[in-house]
Amino acid sequence: MLFALVSASFYGLNIVYARMAAFAGASGSAIVVYRVLLMLILVGIAAVAMRKSLAMAREERGIMLLLGVATALVGVCYLSSVAFIPVTVAAVVFYTFPIFIVLASPFVEGTKLTPTLLGVAAAATIGVVMVVGPAFGGLDWRGLVLALAASIATATQFFAAARCRKTGVVAKVFWIHVLVLPTAALIGLAAGQLSPPSTLLAAPLAVGMTIGGYVFGFMLQFLALGRITAVAAGIIYCTEPVVAAVSSALLLGETLSPLQMAGGALVLSAIVANVLLEQRRLRGAPLVPIAD
Template sequence: MIRSSVGIGIAAALASATAYGINIVYARMATQQGVSAADLVFLRVFLMLGAVAVVTAISRGALRLPAAGRPAILGLGIASAGVGLAYFFAVSFVPIGVAAIIFYTFPLLILLASPFVDGGRFTLHRFGVFALAFTGLAIAIGPKLGDIDPRGILLAALASTLAAWQFFMASRSGRHVGPQAMMFWSHIVIMPISGAAALLLGGIGWGAIAQAWLPSALTVAGYLAGFALQMVAARRAPAAMVGLIFCLEPVVAILFAGLILGETLSHAQMIGSLLVLAALIASSLAELRREPQPAPVPADGR
């Protein structure tokens, strides 16, 4: 029975990583067709908030938010809004492969920051993994740095940093708030931020969304499916195992960017991406050797 439950969690994690990886491809397609990244974030958060409210009502779940959990929920919502906005805007300036290489270093930032946030010490393994990833980034981006829009690089780096912060805030929120309440209240924080960003850029572009309805719908659907499956994976499989499986997400994003958008990586970018992926796998394998811990569920995946 336990093995069956873990198997379901692993399958859900694989499906979630695939959904998230495809989601960003259609987000880039939508932005290329005139849809604002802020509009996409607002739309998906609006629908997610409605879905969480319906599920909570049906299951009679509690949405109580203890005072002790409010600061972490606020931080989680701000970080989650920033991740979605920064990553979606990044892929409107640079190819998905470049943005993905930078963004998916956030697990390594978590590894680097955890001694400061959760206590502990730096180890040779931590330094080695981070050095490998940094080398991969230098190989992938360095030779063509002058040809890449710096706005996309900075936004992808910001999204990665915020995703690491999101992880720590999700972990702290989970100590005081149940999963449904955490999702609901964090999305309450995300909505006005994404709405304000959309208004600053001229308001919700319903006309552009209607014109690019297919990639917009697939972007939102990929996010909703990925998030729901991530919840299943977090409850049924060890956190380190889920983290290892999610290393496939950038691979899926890059592969589908090639299949759907015709974007391809240069040889240097391919080698650099493989080094970053190797660093991610090495850090996840190290976590697998530790005692399994419950996987925190971020409020806004990608």
């Protein structure tokens, strides 16, 4: 849960610095491509330095393929949705994924769907809506469908990652990005934004923080998803837009309204409740070995 919370915080900061980089002229598509490429290089170096194998567990090859495709679809759909609807609206639609995780968990993980768990998930989602505070006027249905598809892909990613326990984290991250890189490059080419690496120097600090936030957030995400259920992780990741809202207020001078503050408090309350529920569920449960 701590890994998930820190990962979500890195992702929240990542969004703010990505906005700062965009203001300076560094395109989002180019940042995505180069951060994925950098991740592959770093994972390769880490594998050599730590003598970690990049081999997948044979029985997990199918789930790894699903994980890679789901991760690619999250980026493709979310990035494409903001071409049709405002970012704030896309974020609210995207962050319905904890509800999808909770509703699907009885069928995927055999989790008992209790009224308490439904209430926690609903409270977290309402809190996200309050924090982001969108205006739903004059929306293009294509953007809503794409953001919803990204939400469903994220729920799929969480379930797949939680089931992928035998393949080490280093190998897992490597093969996921092997699938994501060509997809991100194609998006950049289609949008005409796949600029050379020199363009990233327009905002070195913001670009560095964006890429760093993604790298650390992604690694911690997969350390977390091998240790907790998709339901627990999904609710914890509702902290991401809260961190983004607070960071944007501190770094970009954007103010938080009382409604947004109340929403952040609601999200944090839901996370605390979820932690208590998860601890009660796991009390006395046998430990599961995880490949790190």
